[in-house]
Each structure stands twice: as C-alpha cells, then as structure tokens.
Amino acid sequence: MTAAEDEVRARVERARAVALFRYQLIREAADPGLSTRQRGRLVRELAGREHPGPFGVPVRVSRQSLDRWILAWRRGGFDALLPTPRQVTARTPGEVLDMAAALKRENPDRTAAQVVRILRTHLGWTPSESTVLRLFTRLELSRPQPGRTVFGRFEAARPNQLWTGDALHGPVVAGRKTYLFAFIDDHSRAVVGHRFGHAEDTVRLAAALRPALASRGVPEAVYVDNGSAFVDAWLRRALAVLGIKLTHSTPGRPEGRGKIERLFETVRGQFLVEVTGTGEPGRHHVADLGELNRLFTAWVEQVYPRRVHSETGQPPIDRWTAGAPFALPSPAALREAFxxxxxxxxxxxxxxxxxxxxxxxxxxxxxxxxxxxxxxxxxxxxxxxxxxxxxxxxxxxxIGRHAHPQARPETPPTPPPPASGIAYLPLVDAAHHAELAEKVNYAALLDNVTNTSPTVGEATP
Missing domain, CATH: 2.40.50 (OB fold (Dihydrolipoamide Acetyltransferase, E2P))
Incomplete structure (x- = not known):
C-alpha cells in the first residue's frame, strides 16, 4: 500500500472516530422522549465540562455545536455526524508522500523537519511539517524523542555581549573520531566560530576561536563549561589579552548553556544526520576532515542563519547584522593572544x-x-x-622538539613513497660485467700471439 492510500484510509478512520465521539456525546440528550427543558439542561451540562476527545486529548464542546449535532443525527443518522471533508482530492501528491517515507526509511535519524528541508531543496516546494509528521506516525516511522532539558530564559541584550562555547562529538572520518568546537552569539543565535578536528584539545579550540575573533569581533564575555580544553591556561591568557571576561558554568548545573545545546540538536538533526565517514546508507560519505569542515561551513553560512529561529522569531543573520559594525582586533593583538x-x-x-x-x-x-x-x-x-x-x-x-606535543597535525604525515625496488650496487656490478664482455680481451690475444710465434732457429717462410 502506498503512502497516499494510507493517507486516505487514515482520514476515513479519523472521520469515523470523530462521528462516534459526537454520537456518544449527544446520545442521551437526543432522546425523543425528553422535553425541551430537560434536553436544554443536559446540553448545558455537557457544554460546561471537558470530555475525553476522540484522539485522547480532553476537549470542550459548545452548546451550539451540540445542538447542531443533535439536529444532524435526527435528519441523517450516524453518517450525518461524520465531519465534512475539507477537500475532495488529497492536498499532497502520493509520489511526494512516498518520497518523504523513503527518505525517512533510508535514514531513520531524519526528523520530519529535516525531510521537509530535503524535499524543498529537491522539489522547490514541500508539504507541511505536520503532514509529514502525521505520515511518519501512521507508518510507525517516528522514533520517540528523549525529553529536553529546559533552561533559563536569559538573553544578551545585543550581539557580541556574550558568546557561549562548547564541543560536540562528531562522526568517525577517515578512521578517526571527530569533534566540533563551536561558539554561538547569545543574542542573535548566530554561529560565530566553528571547526571540526580530530582531537578535543586547546589547539583545535584555538582553530575555531581565532577566525571567529578575526571576522566577528571581540565579545565582552565568553561562557564555557569545565572541559579540559576550556580550563586550559592558554584560553585564560588569550581572552585576558583581548580584554574578554571568561566564565565557566558550575559543574553539574548547565543553566545558561541551553542555546548552544539547542544548536547542537539542530546540528545533529540537520547536518550530522546527512553525513557519514563509515559508509552508512542514505548519507553522504565524507572522505576527510577538510571535506567535513567545508560542508559544515556551507551549511552554517547558507542554511542555518537564514531560517527563522523558533525563539527569537528572526533569522540569526538578521539579528546579528542589526548590531553591526563590530570592532575587530588588530592582527598584532590577535597574534599576541594566541x-x-x-x-x-x-x-x-x-x-x-x-x-x-x-x-x-x-x-x-x-x-x-x-x-x-x-x-x-x-x-x-x-x-x-x-x-x-x-x-x-x-x-x-x-633543540630536540620543534613543536609543542599538543600541536599535532590534523592529518597523519604523508606516508613514504613506495620502495623503487632498485638496488644500486648490484646494478653497478651488472654494468661492470656487461662492459667487460664488450671489451677486447687483450690478455687472451697476447696468449694467442705467443702460442703462434715461430720458435728460435726456425726458419720463416
């Protein structure tokens, strides 16, 4: 059965459930033996309290609706209680619903919102997210989502007043685990700095933070957790040189870091769900760390900042640019800081x-x-x-060491070229023998001359 046929069947079942709910609600009040006063009293009582809805949600029904349902039942029976279809034909073509279901099946980690984004990019339009979500629920493709932690509602008053930084575990790429260091502006929710690396250390943190400061300006404060990279003396020195206040969250109390946690949920649901370094089906295979960072930069610049944020009601890029221009650090100050x-x-x-x-x-x-x-x-x-x-x-x-132990390259050193298989001295020896074979053997010639010369006293012809 196709997704479109499933849609039709589900609509019929929902309509019958609604009709049954209406009938059970008005059954007593619709009794022909009741007087007008008795019926009015029952209807007012029904309209004054909540009832278990047809889909498990408590509902209230107005007196006008109850009177209308009673009249409809008297005229047309049970079928008259069926809700009127909003339209004759399905709003979403069946092939689009089938495509949405296929996208979900090939990658179960995709959310309905992510499938809608893919369809919009591929087709230029898309059904609503609620339509896709209902489709997944009917086909039992939805996964239960873990409960989210609700944090405080603090928000910086302007861009660059506060940045929040954290690290996210990424996919395995080229056989090595990756980590994403990211910084988000608290006011605009713009991603101001980011970089995937193969280690969760201060060098990789600096690779994310330094370009952010060079291009986005100097924030008044930076808020981070107590991970080893964020408590390193280097970070304290770097921010102190630039006059940035550094604040760490209290261990075990993540309040205030909810915005970057929400960003990481978005990264997982919209970006990481589409990439793989180990060959999972339905995802783009990333060959190396450079490609992973290139794809993430494209997503951060093209997709994330241009969509309306659910909390601010504005795209992050609009909120960010409203505070421009920002003072950038001088190259000398930036070098000194790092x-x-x-x-x-x-x-x-x-x-x-x-x-x-x-x-x-x-x-x-x-x-x-x-x-x-x-x-x-x-x-x-x-x-x-x-x-x-x-x-x-x-x-x-x-000098025995030319770089700090933590300053390891992201990619392993270039392997030595394959052995040529050429042995020099045996080649010299072979050439020597070849040359000897081509030369005139003067010793042998002298022996031959000696053997053929006439003896003493022998007459010559």
Whole structure:
C-alpha cells in the first residue's frame, strides 16, 4: 500500500472516530422522549465540562455545536455526524508522500523537519511539517524523542555581549573520531566560530576561536563549561589579552548553556544526520576532515542563519547584522593572544629549558624568573619577557622538539613513497660485467700471439 492510500484510509478512520465521539456525546440528550427543558439542561451540562476527545486529548464542546449535532443525527443518522471533508482530492501528491517515507526509511535519524528541508531543496516546494509528521506516525516511522532539558530564559541584550562555547562529538572520518568546537552569539543565535578536528584539545579550540575573533569581533564575555580544553591556561591568557571576561558554568548545573545545546540538536538533526565517514546508507560519505569542515561551513553560512529561529522569531543573520559594525582586533593583538607562555627560572649558565629544548638567554637574567612566549607550532623562536617587558629572544642551544606535543597535525604525515625496488650496487656490478664482455680481451690475444710465434732457429717462410 502506498503512502497516499494510507493517507486516505487514515482520514476515513479519523472521520469515523470523530462521528462516534459526537454520537456518544449527544446520545442521551437526543432522546425523543425528553422535553425541551430537560434536553436544554443536559446540553448545558455537557457544554460546561471537558470530555475525553476522540484522539485522547480532553476537549470542550459548545452548546451550539451540540445542538447542531443533535439536529444532524435526527435528519441523517450516524453518517450525518461524520465531519465534512475539507477537500475532495488529497492536498499532497502520493509520489511526494512516498518520497518523504523513503527518505525517512533510508535514514531513520531524519526528523520530519529535516525531510521537509530535503524535499524543498529537491522539489522547490514541500508539504507541511505536520503532514509529514502525521505520515511518519501512521507508518510507525517516528522514533520517540528523549525529553529536553529546559533552561533559563536569559538573553544578551545585543550581539557580541556574550558568546557561549562548547564541543560536540562528531562522526568517525577517515578512521578517526571527530569533534566540533563551536561558539554561538547569545543574542542573535548566530554561529560565530566553528571547526571540526580530530582531537578535543586547546589547539583545535584555538582553530575555531581565532577566525571567529578575526571576522566577528571581540565579545565582552565568553561562557564555557569545565572541559579540559576550556580550563586550559592558554584560553585564560588569550581572552585576558583581548580584554574578554571568561566564565565557566558550575559543574553539574548547565543553566545558561541551553542555546548552544539547542544548536547542537539542530546540528545533529540537520547536518550530522546527512553525513557519514563509515559508509552508512542514505548519507553522504565524507572522505576527510577538510571535506567535513567545508560542508559544515556551507551549511552554517547558507542554511542555518537564514531560517527563522523558533525563539527569537528572526533569522540569526538578521539579528546579528542589526548590531553591526563590530570592532575587530588588530592582527598584532590577535597574534599576541594566541601565543602560549611558560615561566622558567634562568640557570647559572644563563640557560632555560622548555619541553626538552635548551635555550640561551641574556646573562643578566641569571637567577631571575622569566616568561617564555612562543607559537606552539614553532619552538625555534622564543620571546623572553621579564615582568611583561621584552628581553630579546632565547637562542636555541639544543633543540630536540620543534613543536609543542599538543600541536599535532590534523592529518597523519604523508606516508613514504613506495620502495623503487632498485638496488644500486648490484646494478653497478651488472654494468661492470656487461662492459667487460664488450671489451677486447687483450690478455687472451697476447696468449694467442705467443702460442703462434715461430720458435728460435726456425726458419720463416
């Protein structure tokens, strides 16, 4: 049976359920033996209280509706109580309903809203979400949704007053787990920063936050949880350099982070449900991390910010641009914010160590506590500071590590090229033998000349 036929059958069943409910409600009041006064008293009593509806929801029925149903039953019997069809033909073509059901079956994690988005993108129009949801319910394709946690209703008064950051576990891509770091503007619900990475650490967090600050401006405050990446000293330093207040949520109390949790629900229901790194059917196979970030950026820029947000009643992009323009940090300030630092005491030999490397510093700093400021991806250039004042560069003395252990590349190093199978010395040896075979054997020729020469005293012809 097709989805369209199921739709017709379901409408008939719903109509009969409504007619039966109406009949049971008016049965006593429609008794011909009742006087007008008795019938009026019963009808008023029925109209004054709730009744279990035909579909399990309590309903109230007005006295005018009860009188109309009694009159209809007297004239036409049970069939007269059937609700009048709103239209003769189905509003949604059967092939569209079949397509919606197929989209749900091939990927059961798709919600009705997501199926509607796919149909709109594919066909240019779509049935309503409620129509698709009813279809899934009739076909028993809907999955029970876990209860949502309801958070407070605080909202920032303007864009860039507050950003909230968090991490979301993503799919396995190229055999490795992925994590999404994202930041959302509290006022507009715009996604201001995002990046998938293969690790849930400070380097991947910086890869999401730094472009956000460079393009979206500097927020007044950032609100995050107590994950290891968010409590790292590097984040505290970065935000302090830019004058941003950093606030952590109380462990076990996620109040105030409901907006980004809602964003992650949307990401799961609209984006992650459509991608796979391990070959599930009905999803787009993502080959590597670069493709995953490229697809997510397209979704963040083209789809998410342009749809009306259910809480604000506006598209996030409209709310965000209403607060423009925003002050952007200078390149120098941004670079300074994303440097790492460590404090060391200078030895008697005017050296300091960092991650196994040894550096030479100014001899005047012997015995002093200094700050080493550096790019985690380049440990050959270390700036020396004393009480915040620059004191030159630390000269590499013994370098065994060129990058911080956490500054790992997202993709594994390029594997060595396949072996050529060429052995050099045997080739030289073979060439030597070939050359000898081609040369004239002068020793053999001398032997032949000696053997054929006349002996002493033998006359020559």
């Amino acid at each position: 440097l790492w630092s460590a404090h060391r005491q200078v030895t008697k030999t005017a050296t300091v160590s960092l991650l196994g490397n040894v550096y030479q510093v100014d001899p005047d700093l012997v015995g002093r506590q200094i700050e080493l400021v550096y790019d985690p991806f380049d440990l050959t250039t270390i700036e020396v500071r004393l009480h915040g004042k620059p004191m030159g560069l630390a000269i590499p003395h013994r």
